[in-house]
Amino acid sequence: MLNIIFFGPPGSGKGTQSKMLLKKYKLEYISTGDILRDHIAKRTPQGVEAKALIDKGQLVPDELVVQLLESKLTENKDANGFLFDGFPRTLVQAYILEGLLLKINTSLHTVIALDVPKEELTRRLLNRAHIEGRSDDNEIVIQERFREYDNKTFPVIDFYKSRNMFIPIDGTGTETKIFERVENVIDGVVKESSYNVVLIGRPGSGKGTQGEIFAKKHNFHYLSTGELLLSEINKGSEIGKNVKSLYSNGISVPDELIIRLVEEEMRKYNEHRGYIFKGFPRTLIQTYILEGMLRRMNTSISLVVYLDVPMLNCFKRLSKRAQTNDARPYDLTTDLIIGRMEEFETKINPVIKYFKSKNKLVRVNGIGSPEEVAEELDQILVKSLKKII
Ligand code: AP5
Ligand code: MG
Numbered sequence: 001m002l003n004i005i006f007f008g009p010p011g012s013g014k015g016t017q018s019k020m021l022l023k024k025y026k027l028e029y030i031s032t033g034d035i036l037r038d039h040i041a042k043r044t045p046q047g048v049e050a051k052a053l054i055d056k057g058q059l060v061p062d063e064l065v066v067q068l069l070e071s072k073l074t075e076n077k078d079a080n081g082f083l084f085d086g087f088p089r090t091l092v093q094a095y096i097l098e099g100l101l102l103k104i105n106t107s108l109h110t111v112i113a114l115d116v117p118k119e120e121l122t123r124r125l126l127n128r129a130h131i132e133g134r135s136d137d138n139e140i141v142i143q144e145r146f147r148e149y150d151n152k153t154f155p156v157i158d159f160y161k162s163r164n165m166f167i168p169i170d171g172t173g174t175e176t177k178i179f180e181r182v183e184n185v186i187d188g189v190v191k192e193s194s195y196n197v198v199l200i201g202r203p204g205s206g207k208g209t210q211g212e213i214f215a216k217k218h219n220f221h222y223l224s225t226g227e228l229l230l231s232e233i234n235k236g237s238e239i240g241k242n243v244k245s246l247y248s249n250g251i252s253v254p255d256e257l258i259i260r261l262v263e264e265e266m267r268k269y270n271e272h273r274g275y276i277f278k279g280f281p282r283t284l285i286q287t288y289i290l291e292g293m294l295r296r297m298n299t300s301i302s303l304v305v306y307l308d309v310p311m312l313n314c315f316k317r318l319s320k321r322a323q324t325n326d327a328r329p330y331d332l333t334t335d336l337i338i339g340r341m342e343e344f345e346t347k348i349n350p351v352i353k354y355f356k357s358k359n360k361l362v363r364v365n366g367i368g369s370p371e372e373v374a375e376e377l378d379q380i381l382v383k384s385l386k387k388i389i
Contacts, residue, residue, distance in 0.1 A: 001081040002186075002193075003083075008113055011124040012116045012121060021179075027079065030083065030087060057144030057145040062092045062093055109193065116172055117172070194273060196299060197381065199211050201308065202309060204313075221276070222275075223269075225261065226279045250336050250340040262280060283347045301355075301360065304362070309366035311341060313367065
């Protein structure tokens with residue numbers, strides 16, 4: 001999710017820039033001004049209460065705004081992100097927004113503030129009065145809106161400055177020029193954000209090969225639970241001793257142990273674009289666990305790639321590998337391979353269904369040379385991740 005606030009005094013161009021931004025990124029638009037004007041037009045009880053205040057240039061009470069906004073957020077909790085225009089406008093609203101976003105498992109990415117001198121703002125608003133005829137665009141009310149902004153909205157700046165999210169930009173010049181500045185800010189934010197990708201696929205589908213290639217190329221941390229287990233076994237650690245026989249027989253290791261290893265690895269490596277998880281999660285329970293772990297780190301699963309290779313091809317690949325120096329103990333007999341295939345087929349379906357319902361699953365054809373598959377995976381992943389944020 002990409003969540004952005006457009007901040008700035010009346011007439012600074014929040015609405016204008018929002019329209020341009022929405023065209024580029026598919027975000028849910030939340031303009032409290034528009035929502036209130038809609039209520040006024042429909043003469044709802046909230047609209048009647050708001051009209052009297054808006055016509056005087058005063059802010060409407062926090063409770064009223066939050067009431068109208070909350071349902072819009074929860075109804076769209078699966079959106080690509082939210083663009084807020086004219087909200088939050090008070091410190092209380094800023095705190096409330098933090099809580100509301102947390103409730104739908106997301107958080108704010110940036111606050112873009114449009115800087116425009118007061119004389120220019122007044123000129124723009126009086127000019128808009130001729131075009132749109134908004135009841136609050138007249139000289140007296142404009143002055144009151146500025147006063148409300150200075151008294152109640154301006155303090156919100158410090159709130160976001162202290163969270164390192166406040167980015168002021170020059171709001172003068174042509175709309176296109178300003179939009180270029182906005183885009184620059186967002187590109188920077190996107191670059192800094194972390195993505196987490198889960199790779200799933202049958203044993204032998206090439207997850208390890210592909211995961212490592214992609215991680216190296218795009219500065220992700222490749223996290224394979226199979227490899228973490230193997231390194232514990234080789235070290236002869238307590239965990240290693242416990243799991244040795246399960247591992248060699250291709251039997252799933254208890255969740256508690258896997259979680260410990262994954263958590264430790266994530267604590268050690270966190271300076272990168274995100275993780276590529278391979279071999280984990282492989283059950284719905286592990287999926288929920290991973291989601292919880294990532295949430296605590298203020299991030300989430302961005303995308304799940306299903307590397308699709310038919311069972312027969314996987315079988316052939318694994319049997320072939322079993323005859324090389326790279327042979328794994330769990331590939332040595334047909335029974336072992338069948339056992340792992342069965343385990344995969346039964347446990348992974350609920351996981352696939354879960355991510356499909358969240359619109360996070362992409363399928364990549366895993367047939368072809370490793371280079372060919374890597375190229376397709378690269379294209380699909382880069383495109384999908386761009387869409388996400
Ligand atoms: P709201 O609708 O949010 O109004 P506002 O903050 O006063 O902002 P405006 O919509 O007037 O300006 P804008 O920054 O969107 O600029 P725009 O792009 O239109 O709120 C209205 C009222 O509702 C408030 O006063 C309050 O009472 C209430 N309210 C709303 N939210 C609330 C909340 N959260 N809590 C409490 N009360 C709330 O541009 C302005 C004009 O300039 C346009 O004509 C445009 O074409 C022109 N323009 C834009 N860019 C440029 C440019 N680069 N060069 C020249 N002209 C430009
Ligand atoms: Mg506006």
